Amino acid sequence: MAAYILENTSISALSVYDLLKHTSGSAFLEIREFHDIYPIAIENNNGLFTKNLSLQDFPSVSVSQIGHSLASTCTCSSSKEKLCEHQAEIICGILEEKNFRIFFDPFLRKKLFIAKAKIYGLENEADLDTYFELEYAEGKTDARPKIKEMLPIDEDTFKQYLLPQRSSVINELALQENGKKKILVIGRHRYYSHLNFSLMEAETTQAGKIKNPVNSVDAMQLIWKAEEPMHIKFYTAVNAFQNNYNEDYNSSELEALKLIVQNPMGFETYYHDRDLSETVSSKSLVPVNLENFAGRNPAGCI
Structure with a gap:
């Protein structure tokens, strides 16, 4: 299963119009709701996604930020000379849906961590990834302490x-x-x-x-x-x-x-x-x- 590589780009810098350069279709631009998309597995800079459909199966699409490149695979049989329609839709969903984007966007992630760190008196720490991690559950993403003994200062x-x-x-x-x-x-x-x-x-x-x-x-x-x-x-x-x-x-x-x-x-x-x-x-x-x-x-x- 070959991966399609978007060189010298990242989720934080990518736009939906940039995706048009890498796909032969534009149907994903008409999508405004992404509640049917969900991650099978997700962590910082990596995710495996699919979609809930009642009439047909949706393939599994992986998206990974590797250095300065964005890599994606899909289990469908489409040619991988460009992004297939499933990959384009999933990447578009990541760009538009904050609960997905935050796993790939370090600036958005840091903003959430700083807000959470203030509760623990850690907002001035240089590396908040040491103390907090992202957790996706029931359609929402939040930050949680890595050290379970940490107590909020309230x-x-x-x-x-x-x-x-x-x-x-x-x-x-x-x-x-x-x-x-x-x-x-x-x-x-x-x-x-x-x-x-x-x-x-x-x-x-x-x-x-x-x-x-x-x-x-x-x-x-x-x-x-x-x-x-x-x-x-x-x-x-x-x-x-x-x-x-x-x-x-x-x-x-x-x-x-x-x-x-x-x-x-x-x-x-x-x-x-x-x-x-x-x-x-x-x-x-x-x-x-x-x-x-x-x-x-x-x-x-x-």
């Missing part, structure tokens, strides 16, 4: 998930400044090799050394206090790895690891050595330095 979420309840006086007092030193602790699962991070706090000696007891701190309960976006992202990343059960990391989890390695709060970092003690104590905590080596998995930096 009053309702703070009240429901982050602010301590007034009935829990003990928890509320625990969140107040108590003079204890907060530290970042790296550890591994007791029975497996899963990497995890925790925030803990303890009193210190006059020399600055950790004293027992060493107590856990709930990272989620610290987010509401944070004002800087980097601090919010740091606490969110730590929370994602407090109960981590994965040995292999996807791109979103690697980004979370990089955020932890950056350590914007400047917390002293310790490694929990289970050979010294199964429980976290001043005896089993070994000071370490996190270094974000370029091109290395952050999990290998300890």
Whole structure:
């Protein structure tokens, strides 16, 4: 099944009249509704489309943005010297239908991501593709977070998930400044090799050394206090790895690891050595330095 290539073009630059140069028919120009077209599969710069027809079958049409070229195939038997009528109609549908076009148009996609990022306080991030992805469902396309632990920065979420309840006086007092030193602790699962991070706090000696007891701190309960976006992202990343059960990391989890390695709060970092003690104590905590080596998995930096 040969592909027809539109050289030096993209969906963001293409017009329906440009399509006329690549097809022998113009029937697609008369189409004003594209609700019958739907994607069999779709992702950034790639889609496989067909159409709901009651009287006849519609072939499958693929459209891919490959570098500076647009490639398309069709399962029909038409000659591929030019775009067939099915390809022209599908590409026209992508141009006109925002829910399809956004997968191929980086400018339109960035606009949606920025609007979504403002909810999470991430609108000033350079690469929003790190945090968000497109999802097509029930005829609509929307942006969703890649990191499931990300929470929107709004009053309702703070009240429901982050602010301590007034009935829990003990928890509320625990969140107040108590003079204890907060530290970042790296550890591994007791029975497996899963990497995890925790925030803990303890009193210190006059020399600055950790004293027992060493107590856990709930990272989620610290987010509401944070004002800087980097601090919010740091606490969110730590929370994602407090109960981590994965040995292999996807791109979103690697980004979370990089955020932890950056350590914007400047917390002293310790490694929990289970050979010294199964429980976290001043005896089993070994000071370490996190270094974000370029091109290395952050999990290998300890």
